[in-house]
Amino acid sequence: MTKKIKSESSQLKLGEDYYVENGNYVFTEKFLKKRGYCCESLCRHCPYGFANRLKVHDNKKP
Numbered sequence: 001m002t003k004k005i006k007s008e009s010s011q012l013k014l015g016e017d018y019y020v021e022n023g024n025y026v027f028t029e030k031f032l033k034k035r036g037y038c039c040e041s042l043c044r045h046c047p048y049g050f051a052n053r054l055k056v057h058d059n060k061k062p
Contacts, residue, residue: 038048
């Protein structure tokens with residue numbers, strides 16, 4: 001049985017769009033791509049490379 005969370009435009013599917021780890025909801029790369037933009041919240045599976053851009057920026061500091 002698939003647990004669903006209701007969102008504004010559709011239903012999220014546990015295991016496909018997100019999973020729960022230590023009580024936290026973790027979005028999958030598939031869901032984040034489907035959403036279509038980076039929220040800049042350092043998502044673990046971010047397909048937009050925000051965390052990598054942040055690391056490059058930090059490395060440029062003197």
